[in-house]
Amino acid sequence: MNNPVEQFSKNRKSEVETLIVAVLMATGVNLMVSGLAMSEAPKLWYYVMVGVLVIFASLTIYRYQFVATNNVYRRVRGFFLYNVKSREIMCIPNYDISLRMCNWMRASSDEIKRVWKNNAIGNTQYVGGRFCEEMTESYRIVSELLEYCVIEILSSCLTDYYDGVDEKQIKRISREDVPDVLQNRFLYWYSQEPEGLDDFRKYLEIDGCTLDEALLRSAKESRSTKPYSRFELILPKKVAVSRKDDKILIESSLFRLTIKCLFTGTNTITPTNYKRLYLKVENENDIKEFSMYVDVDVRFKSRCLFSSDIIKKYAWIDIFLKRLDEMISENYYFEKIGWGTAETIIRCKQFKSENQ
Secondary structure, three states: OOOHHHHHHHHHHHHHHHHHHHHHHHHHHHHHHHHHOOOOHHHHHHHHHHHHHHHHHHHHHHHHHHHHHHOEEEEEEEEEEEEOOOOEEOOOOOOHHHHHHHHHHHOOOHHHHHHHHHOOOOOEEEEOOEEEEOOOHHHHHHHHHHHHHHHHHHHHHHHHHOOOOOHHHEEEEOHHHOOOHHHOHHHHHHOOOOOOHHHHHHHHHOOOOOHHHHHHHHHHHOOOOOOOOOOOEEEEOOOEEEEEOOEEEEEOOOEEEEEEEEOOOOEOOOOOOHHHHHOOOOOHHHEEEEEEEEEEEEEEOHHHHHOOOHHHHHOHHHHHHHHHHHHHOHHHHHHHOOHHHHHHHHHHHHHHHHOO
C-alpha cells in the first residue's frame, strides 16, 4: 500500500532536483552560446569556461540524483522459536528458513553444539538498574547460522541465473577464494571436504562408472560421516566477494551489495493460539519467540548510467531479494499459511460447538 504523504514528499523532492538541473543546464548552455558569439577573446573564454562548469555541475547533480534514488535498502524480518528446556530451535512447518536452520544446526560440528548447549538464549541479567537479555555466544551462533542460510539462498539464485552462460563470461568463487568469509563457523564446517571425496573423484573418472556408483563406492570406503555442502558463488568477471564489519560485500564497478544478518535477542509476538493450534505446543512457557533480521543494501555507482548490460548481468539481485522475502519474511509466512483465515474458521467452529 502506498502512503500518499510519503509518496508526495519523495515526488516533490525529485521534481525540485530535476528543475534545478534543468535550470543549471540551460544557464550553462546559454553562457557558452553567449561566449562563442563574442568577438573579444578574454570574455569569450570566460563565458565558455563558466558555461562548461555550470553544465558539469548540473550533470553531477543529475548523476547523484539518479544513483541515490535508485539505491535500495531492504530489511527482511524473520523469527524463530526457541525451546528453553531442550535449548533447541523449533522446526516450523512450511517456514523455509526455520527448517533450514533446524537441519543445519542438528548436523553441525560437535564444537558448535557444545557452545550452543552451554550458552542459553534468553537468560536475563540485572544491569544498570534494569533487567536485560544476557548476550551469550549463542547469539553469535544464531547470526552465523542465519548468514549461512542466506549465503545458500544467494548461491542457489546465482546458480539458477547463470545456468548455461558461457564460462568465459563468469567466474566460480570457491571457499579458497574468500578466506575472510570462512569466519562463519557453519560455512567453514559444511564446505570443508570430508574424507573420501578424492575417492569419489577417482571412481567418477573410471570409464563406465556413473555418478551414483561413484558415490556408493566412495561412501563404502570412507569412514567419515561429516555432511558436506559445496560452497560456490557464480558471478560475472571482475566482481569481488569479501567480508567487512560482519557484512558480506559483493562489489563490481557498477554496484556494491552488502548483506548483514543480525540477531540481538529481540522478542517477537506470534499470533494468538498459533503455537497451541498450529505447532501443538503443550506448554507455551517453554517456548520463546525471537526476531532476526537480514539487511540488504544495494548501492549503484555512477558508471551504471553508461552500462547497457546491467540488467542482463545483475538482474539476479531482484530475484535474490524476492526469494529472501519468500523464505524468511515473517509476514509472508503467515500470509502463505493463511493463518488469519484459519484462525477465523477455528473460532467459528468453536463458537458453533459451544452453542449447540
